[in-house]
Amino acid sequence: MSAALLDIDHVSKRFVKRPSLGERIAGLLGAGRKTEIVRAVSDVSLTVRKGEVVGLVGESGCGKSTLGRIIAGIYAPSDGKVLFGNAPVAKEQGRRTEKLTTQVQMVHQDPFASLNPRMRIGDTVAEGPVTHNIVKARDADAYVADMLGRVGLDPSYRRRFPHQFSGGQRQRIAIARALAMKPDLLVLDEPVASLDVSIQAQVLNLFMDLRQDLDLTAIFISHDLGVVRHVSDRVAIMYLGRIVELAPTAELYAAPNHPYTKALFESVPRVGVGRKDFRPIAGEIPSPLHPPNGCHFHPRCPLAGPRCKREAPALSAIGPGRASACHLNGGGTD
Numbered sequence: 001m002s003a004a005l006l007d008i009d010h011v012s013k014r015f016v017k018r019p020s021l022g023e024r025i026a027g028l029l030g031a032g033r034k035t036e037i038v039r040a041v042s043d044v045s046l047t048v049r050k051g052e053v054v055g056l057v058g059e060s061g062c063g064k065s066t067l068g069r070i071i072a073g074i075y076a077p078s079d080g081k082v083l084f085g086n087a088p089v090a091k092e093q094g095r096r097t098e099k100l101t102t103q104v105q106m107v108h109q110d111p112f113a114s115l116n117p118r119m120r121i122g123d124t125v126a127e128g129p130v131t132h133n134i135v136k137a138r139d140a141d142a143y144v145a146d147m148l149g150r151v152g153l154d155p156s157y158r159r160r161f162p163h164q165f166s167g168g169q170r171q172r173i174a175i176a177r178a179l180a181m182k183p184d185l186l187v188l189d190e191p192v193a194s195l196d197v198s199i200q201a202q203v204l205n206l207f208m209d210l211r212q213d214l215d216l217t218a219i220f221i222s223h224d225l226g227v228v229r230h231v232s233d234r235v236a237i238m239y240l241g242r243i244v245e246l247a248p249t250a251e252l253y254a255a256p257n258h259p260y261t262k263a264l265f266e267s268v269p270r271v272g273v274g275r276k277d278f279r280p281i282a283g284e285i286p287s288p289l290h291p292p293n294g295c296h297f298h299p300r301c302p303l304a305g306p307r308c309k310r311e312a313p314a315l316s317a318i319g320p321g322r323a324s325a326c327h328l329n330g331g332g333t334d
């Protein structure tokens with residue numbers, strides 16, 4: 001088994017949500033909202049080995065992007081630490097977060113928003129590697145041409161602007177930009193969610209090819225269980241800021257353990273004319289401003305007992321390489 005490359009150690013992230021001007025004025029009249037704390041990520045620990053792809057799955061708002069940004073050094077955690085090759089990925093400088101490594105790169109969901117519309121894509125791809133002395137300015141043009149070729153784009157496209165590309169091509173450019181930094185770890189945040197299904201398959205296949213060619217390690221964030229199954233070696237299921245289940249992909253899909261994971265699988269519509277064999281998860285995701293006590297999933301869990309309301313279950317081993325955070329696995333729910 002290869003060595004740990006990334007060590008996420010008891011990481012939490014809280015955002016301070018301040019009231020808007022209107023809410024502050026309403027506050028003066030006794031009806032406003034106070035400053036509140038959003039608990040986006042709560043006490044997450046995860047180790048990722050070199051060459052591994054770990055999928056991060058969960059419903060909207062469960063903290064996937066926030067965790068991804070912490071791993072990429074864009075946000076500093078409120079508590080805990082993220083070590084990449086035994087060194088921190090970021091540190092806080094007053095109110096700013098300073099990223100300390102170029103070896104972790106992130107690919108964002110919306111390739112149009114993440115590319116500067118006024119820059120030729122060749123300059124966009126070259127900017128990071130030249131700034132960080134990964135390539136000399138005089139060699140940048142050939143370097144960019146090589147990177148575009150790797151992601152299946154014609155190298156002559158480097159003189160074009162982002163608006164001249166389709167969504168799938170823009171996502172390839174975003175991947176080329178990240179790869180140009182010669183990263184050891186990629187964090188891909190919903191990289192295909194904004195693309196048509198047929199284009200999604202092309203970008204996923206590109207990722208799989210690059211993974212093999214470059215021996216990439218990656219965190220692949222998605223709400224789509226089908227996509228994650230295709231690309232990941234292991235999967236972490238998140239619910240309201242916590243990892244509730246972690247397992248090798250094949251085992252998770254064959255036999256999910258946590259009631260939330262099971263509910264998530266059952267909520268996925270399956271292909272089949274006139275079939276109605278999916279069940280949406282009952283109830284709403286609670287707000288991370290006021291997460292429920294105990295197990296965060298208990299208000300929606302068909303198996304919850306009194307203990308689930310009072311005590312948060314720890315993410316504990318349930319078999320080799322598998323962990324789940326449910327009282328049903330030990331001690332019961334009473």
Ligand SMILES: Nc1ncnc2c1ncn2[C@@H]1O[C@H](COP(=O)(O)OP(=O)(O)OP(=O)(O)O)[C@@H](O)[C@H]1O
Binds near residue numbers: 015038060288
């Ligand atoms: N900068 C921020 N300030 C305040 N709250 C934030 C900030 N970023 C995220 N949040 C809140 O933190 C929670 C987790 O958000 P996050 O984007 O990490 O979830 P997600 O699982 O990636 O969801 P989605 O798939 O919709 O992006 C949400 O309630 C979100 O509103």
